Amino acid sequence: MTEARTALIVDDERDIRELLVLTLGRMGLRISTAANLAEAREQLAVHRYDLCITDMRLPDGNGIELVHEIARNHPSTPVAMITAFGSMDLAVEALKAGAFDFVSKPVDLGVLRGLVRHALELGNPADTPGTAPASADNGPRLLGDSLPMQELRSTIAKVSRSQAPVYIVGESGVGKELVARTIHEQGARAKGPFVPVNCGAIPAELMESEFFGHRKGSFTGAHADKPGLFQAASGGTLFLDEVAELPLQMQVKLLRAIQEKSVRPVGAATEVPVDVRLLSATHKDLAQLVAEGRFRHDLYYRINVIELRVPPLRERRADLPQLASTILKRLAINHGRPAPQLASSALEALAGYAFPGNVRELENILERALALAEGDSITATDLRLPAASPARTNGQPAVEAVQDLDNSSAALPSYIEQLERAAIQKALDENRWNKTRAAAQLGITFRALRYKLKKLGME
Structure with missing residues (x-):
């Protein structure tokens, strides 16, 4: 026989305590009550609870103190806060302190039951955090040991x-x-x-x-x-x-x-x-x-x-080999072919690239390389990385200097075209080649983007 789940209710209002005891009791919980902080501390010293529900304002303190104490001494016990109607600032303060959730007075019993169900799910051994299945699209997980x-x-x-x-x-x-x-x-x-x-x-x-x-x-x-x-x-x-x-x-x-x-x-x-x-x-x-x-x-x-x-890719370059290998395997499965290996030259090229588009850009680069590579290995040439990778300073893009600009009258138009090409490529990558959204991001019309793609040979 499964042991009943337990809850501690802390509120100085007798009517509220009775309402919560009745509601949670009907959900199969075994209930303990306390009218103030001192009584709550006594109960917590001798019992372990699956859930605690506490009022914000108590005769000998406030519920935030209890939230901090339970988070410190009983981290597996979720705490829900009861706040006065309209006291959203106090509810936010409770959440920042570590409360699981909050419910406002007058207590909506439907909301309360939903809150209790979610809180108890945290302690369900069948649903231990981290054991959730991967999404149906078999997409990448949060990879990397950096x-x-x-x-x-x-x-x-x-x-x-x-x-x-x-x-x-x-x-x-x-x-x-x-x-x-x-x-x-x-x-x-x-x-x-x-x-x-x-x-x-x-x-x-x-x-x-x-x-x-x-x-x-x-x-x-x-x-x-x-x-x-x-x-x-x-x-x-x-x-x-x-x-x-x-x-x-x-x-x-x-x-x-x-x-x-x-x-x-x-x-x-x-x-x-x-x-x-x-x-x-x-x-x-x-x-x-x-x-x-x-x-x-x-x-x-x-x-x-x-x-x-979420850190950008340039702050966790040590994860690049694992990321690239995992992405390549997934792309190869989607294309119905064996996964190629990344040659050392390709890994060196990736390690030296700034990745302004981060992991999404890495995936686009590898998908393009998979289509272009011949044989069972991807080289640096197959990656076709931009010649001038936009470096970043303090998280902001910085345009690299053009070398020998004064040595050629054609350098300025060429450089402007290079910047245009890089900006369009970045917008397309960030929007997964949705041209309508890319055009909006660039601040130009869809027709203007189509013209530039044709002019720059990017179609």
Whole structure:
């Protein structure tokens, strides 16, 4: 017979304690209660709990103190915080302190039950973090044994035990979506859906409908009810990639959805509760956009409860051989052929390249080399690396000096063409050769991009 899971409820309000005891008891949990910090500490000293739910304000202190103590002395016990209605700042403070999640008063029992289920999943031996299966596309995992990657995986393991919003920051091509997917797979929501969305790819006029859904007849073309991305991700994780691209009007509505844990579909009279964990990412400097008034400070504060930086490839060059080998094997399987070996000249060339497009660029380079290489080995020539790799200083691209510019009257036009070619190649690589998106990134029309591709012989 399986032993009942246990929970500690800490609240000085008797009615709240009784409500929580009744609700959790019906879920099969064995409950202990405490009316203040002192009683909670006494209970924790003699019992191990699968979950703790504590009020923020207690007669002899506050719940944040308890969160810190449990995180330090009982790291396997998730703590959920009860906050007053509208006290989002306190909820964020609790999450930053290490709370698993929060629920607002008056307590919504549906939200509470979902929170408890997710918390208990963390202690389920059948779902030990890190054992989640690889995604169906058999794509790459977070490979590499360099120190930056070891630190990244360690941080992911910690944030996976929380429901706090995570803001993933890193350059284009470093694998921010892969990091988000790994957080999802190692967390309590691994059995739920993982819904990624590129905020820059949704037209502004369709955003509200895409995110929150709509009711039949709410606008021209709405022929049936349609759930939004929040509803699609319910019980799982919603990953907002390129969150900096959200227009200000949508930022306001997203903020409300995060705070209230509910959304109102277009044309609906009432809100619909949603149960999602929010992860977001961008390659832009979001703090700078806040300073410029282009991104709301309050939304930035909500989504950036935990900030997670993904290192660029140039900071973990020791991982290049393993990365390149793994990517080549996967590409070769997709092409139905044996995986070629990387010659020493190819490894040396890769080690000396700056990789402005990071892992995504490495994958594109290897896919091109696989198509061009003859025999069972890829050489440096097969890689066709750009002659002048854009070096970086403090994380920012820097244009290399043109040698002997004064020695030729044709050098300047040639150099401008070289810069143009490099910029177009980079935009195409970053957008996986989606020419419409590449043109938008470059700030030119699709027709202008087609003209330049033909002119530069890049078609």
